[in-house]
Amino acid sequence: MQQLIDEDFLRRLANLRFMARRRKGGRFTGGHVSPRAGMSIEFADYRDYVPGDDLRYVDWNIYGRLERLLVKTFVQELDVPVYFLVDTSASMRLGRPAKAVYASRLALALGYLALRSLDRVGLFPFSSGLGECVPPRHGIAQFSRFLRSLSAIDPHGQTSLTQSVTDFLSQTRECGVVILISDFFGTDDLREPLARLSYRGDDVLAMQILDREDAAPSLSGPVQFQDVETEERTAIAVGPATLEAYRKRFEAFEAGLRREFQSRRIPLFVTTTDRPLEQFIHEDLRAGGVLQ
Secondary structure, three states: OOOOOOHHHHHOOOOOOOOOOOOOOOOOEEEEEEEEEEEEOEEEEEEEEEOOOHHHHHHHHHHHHHOEEEEEEEEEEEEEEEEEEEEEOOOHHHOOOOOOHHHHHHHHHHHHHHHHOEEEEEEEOOOOOOOOOEEEOOOHHHHHHHHHHHHOOOOOOOOHHHHHHHHHHHHHOOOOEEEEEEEOOOOOOOOHHHHHHHHOOOOEEEEEOOOHHOOEEEEEEEEEEEEEOOEEEEEEEEOHHHHHHHHHHHHHHHHHHHHHHHOOOOEEEEEEEEHHHHHHHHHHHHHHHOOO
């Protein structure tokens, strides 16, 4: 795969911050506020003193005025695991640049911003099941692992989101933010995998990567099609009526995707490979609250 990203691009992202959509607690100190009370740097509230509380956190000024022992509580800033599920099925080979390249650049950019927010970042490439994964970790070394794994992606095979999510949930025990990047072509029923992610408590963001030809193919005359995932071949004469029928089926497919994600309150962001990645990041993802 071609070079995914350069340092100038990352520097232009430096003013952005990755945001978790909900407040969740993780294991280490990080950049997202958790609603759990704990002893940290951000004051939350007071509660009554109970025997055994650390006297260092008693507010003696209030005691002097009210003769009441109150203990300061704080919110902890904890990390959030960010899981990238990136489609590597054969349909992602298509496009200029290939959808797989665009998806990898997007994952790398968002992974970089999540690592800057002190979150743990993990990569879970999938097609009919999970490929070689990068378990979620912190730090600059994790960015290098992320980059190497994304650069080595070779799209092939069919898509089974159900099996891939089953594998993903068996390999990860902690809920977090799941960023699902795919063209969603050839995916089986979305209801089961999305329901399983929601049941565990994961925050899911869906990002659909399309080629312009997916929505509006520029074809005419006798054409032989080959399904890149099943390798099935079909010969057809393409004319205005054929293109109009395709357009209606594609619009129905997209409407079905939107309904499925909306029913789970999962944001769906759609872009095409000929759209500058920076524009998609700055305009769509910032407006959608993924970045700040």
